[in-house]
Amino acid sequence: xxxxxxxxxxxxxxxxxxxxxxxxxxxxxxxxxxxxxxxxxxxxxxxxxxxxxxxxxxxxxxxxxxxxxxxxxxxxxxxxxxxxxxxxxxxxxxxxxxxxxxxxxxxxxxxxxxxxxxxxxxxxxxxxxxxxxxxxxxxxxxxxxxxxxxxxxxxxxxxxxxxxxxxxxxxxxxxxxxxxxxxxxxxxxxxxxxxxxxxxxxxxxxxxxxxxxxxxxxxxxxxxxxxxxxxxxxxxxxxxxxxxxxxxxxxxxxxxxxxxxxxxxxxxxxxxxxxxxxxxxxxxxxxxxxxxxxxxxxxxxxxxxxxxxxxxxxxxxxxxxxxxxxxxxxxxxxxxxxxxxxxxxxxxxxxxxxxxxxxxxxxxxxxxxxxxxx
Numbered sequence: 001x002x003x004x005x006x007x008x009x010x011x012x013x014x015x016x017x018x019x020x021x022x023x024x025x026x027x028x029x030x031x032x033x034x035x036x037x038x039x040x041x042x043x044x045x046x047x048x049x050x051x052x053x054x055x056x057x058x059x060x061x062x063x064x065x066x067x068x069x070x071x072x073x074x075x076x077x078x079x080x081x082x083x084x085x086x087x088x089x090x091x092x093x094x095x096x097x098x099x100x101x102x103x104x105x106x107x108x109x110x111x112x113x114x115x116x117x118x119x120x121x122x123x124x125x126x127x128x129x130x131x132x133x134x135x136x137x138x139x140x141x142x143x144x145x146x147x148x149x150x151x152x153x154x155x156x157x158x159x160x161x162x163x164x165x166x167x168x169x170x171x172x173x174x175x176x177x178x179x180x181x182x183x184x185x186x187x188x189x190x191x192x193x194x195x196x197x198x199x200x201x202x203x204x205x206x207x208x209x210x211x212x213x214x215x216x217x218x219x220x221x222x223x224x225x226x227x228x229x230x231x232x233x234x235x236x237x238x239x240x241x242x243x244x245x246x247x248x249x250x251x252x253x254x255x256x257x258x259x260x261x262x263x264x265x266x267x268x269x270x271x272x273x274x275x276x277x278x279x280x281x282x283x284x285x286x287x288x289x290x291x292x293x294x295x296x297x298x299x300x301x302x303x304x305x306x307x308x309x310x311x312x313x314x315x316x317x318x319x320x321x322x323x324x325x326x327x328x329x330x331x332x333x334x335x336x337x338x339x340x341x342x343x344x345x346x347x348x349x350x351x352x353x354x355x356x357x358x359x360x361x362x363x364x365x366x367x368x369x370x371x372x373x374x
Contacts (some may be wrong), residue, residue: 002025003064004027004029004063005062005288005291006029006031006058006061007029007030007031007039007042008030008068009031009033010031010038010040011039012339014039014068015339016337020282020288021042021288024288024289024292031046031047031054031058033046033048038339044058049071049076050072050073050076062085063086064086065080065085065086065087066088066287066291067089067094070094074091077091078091088290089242089245090244099143100142100174103263104176107237110236112261113233113259114260114261115179115252117177118174118175119174120173120174121172123161126154126164126173126175127156130157135156137153137177139153139154139159139175140152141163141173142172149210179260181260182255183204184206184251185203185252185259186205186215186248186250186251187199187200187230187249187251188271189246190283190290191238191244192294192296193244194293197239198297200275200283201227202218202230203219204222211312211346211348213309213312214310215272216307217275217305217306217308225257230251233249233251237264244291245267245287246269247265248268248269248271250264269283270310273308273337276335277335277353277355278301278302278353279300280301285297303355305355305357306354306362308366309351309352310350310351311348311352312347313344313347314342315374320338320350320373323372324338330368330369330372331354331365334352334354334369335353335354336369337351351370354366
């Protein structure tokens with residue numbers, strides 16, 4: 001009988017696991033939050049991922065549980081482990097992706113380079129940190145933020161006053177120094193339960209409005225030292241936190257070529273979408289291999305350059321399908337990946353991958369193809 005992989009969450013990441021699961025001969029099943037979500041083709045159950053009994057019923061029908069997102073509560077995760085279900089990544093690793101304060105403390109224990117930071121429970125504590133760091137900083141809600149949500153650059157403590165007002169007893173905010181970075185990078189690592197790990201080339205990511213808009217692989221102009229250090233940091237985090245599956249390490253590069261860890265994601269990640277068409281083993285297949293404890297695949301590039309451009313918002317006066325014909329005619333070398341979502345301003349509804357021998361040509365082709373969906 002085929003190994004049964006259960007994915008909690010039915011967003012675009014689960015959707016993009018379906019094809020490689022079929023190709024690998026794996027039986028993929030999805031617990032969707034609602035009807036009609038991106039991964040509805042594999043949705044075998046609909047229910048609340050925060051409800052222990054709902055998730056238990058779903059997990060009882062699979063061999064391995066993995067995730068489309070990191071929001072499943074710890075008590076639910078630990079109930080599955082207590083039931084003898086293989087959970088990858090497990091709760092002891094996922095807690096560092098779920099809580100940024102815990103992440104920062106653990107990375108400090110590991111000696112990983114990161115921005116200066118502090119746990120702040122009051123406006124006074126925040127102001128003290130700002131005064132010691134040039135008067136500016138980045139305040140984050142420790143849990144639940146993504147794509148720029150729950151993140152705010154502040155000049156004084158009053159800029160985060162309403163966040164403090166919403167804190168419950170014992171809770172705190174995270175404040176970090178405002179890093180004068182020259183660009184953002186991302187390092188992906190895959191690690192299986194037996195301990196084998198592989199790294200992908202470090203990539204450059206371009207953010208717009210707090211959302212990843214473009215990815216260039218490999219990171220243009222990256223020195224051998226930077227490539228080596230990024231890979232080493234990725235492996236150290238994966239091993240130190242006990243991550244199983246895909247890990248994305250978001251990084252800042254400074255003007256003196258230092259790199260600092262920004263955030264972590266323990267699942268396939270936007271910064272790795274290029275690998276679907278640009279690497280011998282794409283991140284979605286790799287994640288399935290890893291959580292199933294199968295031998296990991298080759299991460300080498302298929303061409304010198306791979307470029308990913310997100311389709312943000314989508315057409316407002318047509319459907320995605322109605323634009324596909326135009327894209328395919330004008331850009332036959334572009335690979336289009338759609339998410340089955342209704343267009344909405346700022347929403348990620350798909351992405352374009354282009355590979356080639358010339359970076360400028362690949363960037364132009366990917367941007368032009370994505371623009372056809374505007």
